[in-house]
Amino acid sequence: MSENTTIVENATCTFCGCVCDDMELTVDLDEKRITKARNACVLGRAWFLEHRHQERPAALIDGREVSVEEAIEEAAQTLVKARFPIIYGLSDTTCEAQRQAVALADFLDGNIDTTTSVCHGPSGIAFQGVGESTATLGEVKNRADLLIYWGGNPAEAHPRHFTRYAVTPKGMFVPNGKKDRTVVLVDVRATPSTPVADIFIKVRPGRDFEVLWALRALVRGKPVDPGIEEVTGVPLATLEDLVERMKNCNFGVLFFGMGLTMTRGRHFNSGALLSLATDLNEFTHFVAKPVRGHGNVTGADNVVSWQTGYPFGVNFNRGYPRFNPGEFTTVDVLARGEADAACIISSDPASNFPRAAIEHLKRIPVITFDPKPTVTSELAHVAFTTATYGINVTGTAYRMDDVPIMLRPAFESPYPSDEELLRAITDRVRELRNG
Amino acid sequence: MTDTLLLIPVRSNKQGTSLNVGKLEPEYQQVTSTVELDPQDMERLGLEAGNQIRLRARSGAEVVVTCQPRKAKDPSPGLMFIPYGPASSQLMEADTAATGMALSKHLEVQVEGPL
Amino acid sequence: MSTMLRITNGRVYDPANDIDGEIRDVCVRDGRIVEQLPEDAPTLDASGMVVMPGGVDMHCHIAGSKVNLARKLQPEDHRLDVHPRTRLTRSGTGGVVPSTFTTGYRYATLGYTTAMEAAAPPLSARHVLEELHDTPIVDAGFYILMGNNEFLYRLLEKGRMEEFRHAVAWWLSSTKAYGIKLVNPGSDEAWKGKRNANIVDLDQPVNAFDVTPRKVIKALIDVANDLGLPHPAHIHCNNLGHSGNYATTLETMKIAEGRRAHITHIQFHSYGGEPGRNPTSKAAEISEYINTHPNISADVGQVMFGKSTSMTADAPLAWMLRNVTRGKWVNADVECESGCGIVPFTYQEHVYTHAIQWAIGLELFLMAEDPWRMVLSTDHPNGGSFLSYPRLIRLLMDREFRREQAARVNQKALANTSLLDLDREYTLREIAIVTRAGPARLLGLKHKGHLGVGADADITIYDEQEDKEAMFNAARYVIKGGELFIDNHEFCADTEGRILHVAPEFDDSITEELRPFFEDYYSIRFENYAVDDRYAPHAEVIPTGA
Secondary structure, three states: OOOOEEEEEEEOOOOEOOOOOOEEEEEEOOOOEEEEEEOOOHHHHHHHHOOOOOOOOOEEEOOEEOOHHHHHHHHHHHHHHOOOEEEEEOOOOOHHHHHHHHHHHHHHOOEEEEHHHHOOHHHHHHHHHHEEEEEOHHHHHHHOOEEEEEOOOHHHHOOOHHHHHHOOOOOOOOOOHHHHOEEEEEEOOOOOOHHHOOEEEEOOOOOHHHHHHHHHHHHOOOOOOOOHHHHHOOOHHHHHHHHHHHHHOOEEEEEEOHHHHOOOOHHHHHHHHHHHHHHHOOOOEEEEEEOOOEOOHHHHHHHHHHHHOOOOOEEOOOOOOEEOOOOOOHHHHHHOOOOOEEEEEOOOHHHHOOHHHHHHHHHOOEEEEEOOOOHHHHOOOEEEEOOOEOOOEOEEEEOOOOOEEEEOOOOOOOOOOHHHHHHHHHHHHHHHHHO | OEEEEEEEEEOOHHHHHHHHHOOOOHHHHHHOOEEEEOHHHHHHHOOOOOOEEEEEEOOOOEEEEEEEEOOOOOOOOOEEEEEOOHHHHHHOOOOOOOOOOOOOOOEEEEEEOOO | OOOEEEEEOOEEEEHHHOEEEEEOOEEEEOOEEEOOOOOOOOEEEOOOEEEEEOEEEEEEOOOOHHHHHHHHHOHHHHHOOEEOOOOOOOOEEOOOOOOHHHHHHHHHHHOEEEEEEEEEOHHHHHHHHHHHHOOEOOEEEEEEEOOOOHHHHHHHHOOOHHHHHHHHHHHHHHHOOOEEEEEOOOHHHHHHHOOOOOOOOOOOOOOOOOOOHHHHHHHHHHHHHHOOOOOOOEEEOOOOOOOOOHHHHHHHHHHOOOOOEEEOOHHHHOEEOOOOOOOEEOHHHHHHHHHOOOOEEEEOOOOOOEEEEEEEOOHHHHHHHHHHHOOOEEEEEEOOOEOOEEEEEEEOOOOHHHHHHHHHHHHHHHHOOOHHHEEOOOOOOOOOOHHHHHHHHHHHHOHHHHHHHHHOOOHHHHHOOOHHHOOOOOOHHHHHHHHHHHHHHHHOOOOOOOOOOOOEOOEEEEEOOOOHHHHHHOOOEEEEOOEEEEEOOEEOOOOEOOEEEOOOOOOOHHHHHHHHHHHHHOOOOHHHOOOOHHHOOOEEEOOOOO
16 A cells, blocks of 8 residues: 555445445555545445456457547447447446436437336336335434335345434434334345344245235225235234334335345336335325435436436437337347347446347447446447546436435546546437438 | 256345456356255255256256355245346346336246256 | 627517517627627518517426426326427427426427526435536526425524524525525425324424424525525415415415515415315405515416426425325425425316316416516416416417306306406516516516616517417527527527526535534435536526625
8 A cells, every 4th residue: 555545535335326425435546446435334345445447448349459539439330320229227327427328329319228127117117107205315314213124135235224324323303213213124035134123024925016915905994814824924913013003103114125126016016015105194104215226226217217208218219209118128129139239338238137138239239338347348349448437437326315416536547437438429429420 | 856946136245245346256256156045945955055056947048056055044945045147147037028127036947956 | 709690670578678569679799688780790580570588487397306206207298299309409208297308498499598496405406407407598597495494493493593594595505596495384394294294374383393484484585685685585385275375375475574575376375265165266365465565576376277297395285186186196205305295187177176276377467467576487387387388378468368268167166256357468568577577587687588788688589470379389589698599490509508596605604503413314414415516517696695
């Protein structure tokens, strides 16, 4: 470690959707790395400390090192030639870059989708159907006396969710912190999150919808058959007890994770949970909140929504935005073999997507933007190495509760930002298309 | 022996931290190709910790992973858990039922092993 | 580079400068109106056309977290109304809550060049600014919600009015806001802290705090005046939408004690009758008060039949509407600052309440003796989309059309109003006042809303037509900041508008009190709260102070 260090206070961690903005980073300016990340959780520490300057070419075409300018030209040409170009990813970059990405899709008459479609996309669909009663995390900290986590494992996926926002902090109307709150965890298995809960309810896999619907019935005073236990693994008495707690709390919260959206029922599960929270408002104040994953996936939802009217899975082939999950979502356009070029921004579908989608990705020209090599960048036609948001570049990230936070970078990167690259490609695409 | 079990891909701390080291690095590869089974299921299938097993989806896709007994107190017979990654993706089907979301947490797979 | 343009032969309506339909030149140079131009300056022939300052919407909901939630909530509404891309302009979707680009282009198409987002929680100021950045052409600003602010309540409890003033100034400066907004003051504590209750009386104690709505209203009216803000406190009164609420509205106006205050969407606050029963019209009583109190101004918040979206910081109101529609509902609590509710809604001619709301709005327009203080709004998209302004203008200008429309609505409701007795027809001069000159003056935007020398060259040119709805539906030419954006009905350029905001000074010691409050009760760091200049790259600071 060199003498040449600096401290960045109030920096923001963009690894998970908690987007904690209280980091104190010690930066070794000579070695260009973060040596200490005070206040960071285990995931945040890895996010900051593992970010080392790597000697990699800024741009590659088919594995050959090229100038950034050359790669921008090739990317623009590739996208303009395509008949069904798709843009995907975007949850691990700034809103500023996301805005450019939608512009690129617009001027290409292309398709844009974000990692939302394989995360809380079903919750987005449910939201369109029934709405949502929700709150910022500070409100949860100040007021919530009943917390229910459903299908999520914050201890491992959002480690500071309990400690900074929801369970342990003392709030304005819950001055004793955890002592003033009841915590319920609903999942198919015990996890490292379970010890935090006062009540653990174990649901048979794929039976969340049945449990949620039974709760809705009980809240409305409708009878539920005791056979519910056989179907869901949860005794009726347990559900009745939970309903009493929900109706009698002062400020209740239902946090839910991908245990609902990725399993049998998908958007029906999210819709049932959102509706349950709404129903409970007949009795008390109740809110619900998807616990979002990647650092700025919530920003991606917001940007795509304000620019197009729709949150993800948007297609511009007709010169205006159209939305249809299943038709314009990325897994589908790849698995059906429709896309003929792909622009992947800070995401790794070649390792996360179903096999049929990956197989198609291998057949078409792919352009990647990523600070580190990934399975997707390995198969890319054009691969850009980019500066990392929140570590090397500033910009905006939206926390899971839609609160926008400005990022304070720790040190400069030799690589360009996603925003700069996307802007340059968009400008070139406009030149090429407008003649 | 072979049997059909329900595979549920999950997040774990290690998956999250190794991701930051790099997805092409050995640690991430190892974390995402280790599946946890209920000890009773392992015994029934004649498996020991560290054995290689083959998982086969209904689509025919298959992967070879390492198995470990699940350490949690609650029994979970019939269930397997694996951190998200390339192995779990191989087993997912591409049909999203018009949602954009492949069924990613409810995979019925055939288990074969030890190999 | 010097850009010049001489608009010739147009009939000019510039009420702020007492020009009433005179045929005369308007000269533009470097973004401003000038006295004269060289002989060879380029000209635009406006023969047969009407020239007005660009429209100014002082109360609409177009950007920020609640708007975006409402946008996301209604894909069915976007699908029916697409906005295609051109070589120059971005695509988008319309409906009652259009995408950002579409919002900017459509405002420009109507001839509007300035718009004020009316309710932003300070915590999401960045979000508002990001969306306004993507709302092209129009200059814009926003009001921050201050009427349910817990830190301010604490100061108010102790009567620390000097610190109160500094804190409000800090909040305005830190968020790049234009003004102070109050929404159903006191209600959020009841809503969030007392099982979805509401507050109904100005003297009722606010849940958990030793303040009352009256105290909050008085303090914020005073602070806006004391800071010399260009626009006074912008007040959404308590009891919106409830029968009998006109008494609360009158009482609220009296709290100002002669000081400036703006009552927004006053139509929604002009109802007689008993709570829970059908409303009656109290437009006459409200108009009488405003006509005789020059310190008070209002925008109407006209209801227009058809699809709307109720989106409001008044969460208990949205819950009430949800219990009417039993449909989609959004609630969004914002820590320490605000609440929010969203309900898609349709105003229908045959429904008693909707018809009387429509009629009361028109009564308020037609009874206003001073149109400079009773300006046009639909509280977009609450009472209806801003796209319905042309129709509203026709309702005001065309008595026969108004009667035809009145014949279609619930007659029992109509009979409980004096609408059919009101023969007044607005003139083009009066339309120019309620859509441009008036709002600009109420906002304290000295360089907007008129065409005098030195004013911003924000100019709209309409074809003069008998059918005023057709006339105001699409401007033939629109100039913003001296640049031509709509040329013979076609967009010929695209640009970002400016952000209009205030930056009143405050004593830095207030931050020493704010910081620990943030540490205890907010979920983001105090140091990360203030919005920096990058969020408003084209900003204009409107001066404050005496």
